[in-house]
Amino acid sequence: MKGFFFSSIGKKVIMSVSGLFLILFLLFHMCMNLVVVFSDEAYNKVCEFLGTNWYALIGTCILALGFVVHIVYATILTIQNRKARGNDRYDNQNLPAGVEWSSKNMFVLGAIVFIGLLLHFCHFWSKMMYAELAGCEGTTLCNGTVVTPTDGAALIHYYFSQPLIVVLYLVWFVAIWFHLNHGFWSALHTVGASNSVWIPRLKKISTVFTTCVMGGFALTVLIEFFKSL
Numbered sequence: 090m091k092g093f094f095f096s097s098i099g100k101k102v103i104m105s106v107s108g109l110f111l112i113l114f115l116l117f118h119m120c121m122n123l124v125v126v127f128s129d130e131a132y133n134k135v136c137e138f139l140g141t142n143w144y145a146l147i148g149t150c151i152l153a154l155g156f157v158v159h160i161v162y163a164t165i166l167t168i169q170n171r172k173a174r175g176n177d178r179y180d181n182q183n184l185p186a187g188v189e190w191s192s193k194n195m196f197v198l199g200a201i202v203f204i205g206l207l208l209h210f211c212h213f214w215s216k217m218m219y220a221e222l223a224g225c226e227g228t229t230l231c232n233g234t235v236v237t238p239t240d241g242a243a244l245i246h247y248y249f250s251q252p253l254i255v256v257l258y259l260v261w262f263v264a265i266w267f268h269l270n271h272g273f274w275s276a277l278h279t280v281g282a283s284n285s286v287w288i289p290r291l292k293k294i295s296t297v298f299t300t301c302v303m304g305g306f307a308l309t310v311l312i313e314f315f316k317s318l
Contacts, residue, residue: 104162105276107155112273112302114152115265119305122245126312129242136241141221149218160203167196198268205261212248217241249310250317258310262303270299 125132139145216228221238228236236243248254274295278288 100162100166101279104159104166105279107159107162108272108276110155111152111159112269112276115269115302119302119309122309123305125242125245126309129246132242132245133240136217137239139218140239141218145218160199163196163199195268195271198264201261201264202268205258205264208257208261212254213241213244216244245309245313246317249313252314255310255314259307262307262310266299266303269303270295273299 121132121135124135216236217238220228225238227238230236230244230247232247234243234247236247249258274288274291277291
């Protein structure tokens with residue numbers, strides 16, 4: 090068993106399972122974000138319910154661990170693949186038909202996703218869960234508004250009223266779409282769904298699922314932006 094986790098297949102399985110776990114979180118997060126479109130009060134109730142409760146803290150730690158594991162194993166596999174292929178990795182003429190652009194740029198897309206995540210942490214997590222853990226009563230935004238750690242709706246209204254931030258988040262969502270669209274079906278393929286019948290089906294399911302999830306994120310941002318005009 091120990092040898093399995095250090096083998097190439099074992100590393101792919103770990104990266105796939107951690108990726109599927111993160112996909113479920115994205116689905117939950119998207120559904121949570123859509124709440125603010127209908128009610129600030131309901132959204133803030135969700136934020137208050139999660140807050141710094143023990144289950145929220147445990148969930149955050151598990152999520153962070155899953156993200157770290159996914160990044161570490163993705164980096165290891167990318168380095169190993171490049172060492173194994175050498176200069177051949179730049180030769181696209183011999184790639185099999187049907188290989189998507191995203192599958193050849195997963196590491197680059199992952200890097201963009203990571204940078205976007207840091208931006209998201211600065212805008213929201215640092216002013217909500219972290220601020221509550223640190224005992225801060227509120228955060229003063231650039232417009233002088235003081236926002237409490239449980240008033241996530243106010244943060245959403247503030248940040249998504251700014252065109253540059255809206256564009257950055259939409260670019261981030263597009264990168265996640267490409268990364269997730271390939272990663273979802275690829276992860277299921279790695280954990281066992283590998284026959285010729287299911288691969289085309291998984292690709293279609295992956296596209297529909299990814300578009301719905303990332304479309305939900307983008308819809309929230311765009312609605313908030315146009316509401317601010």
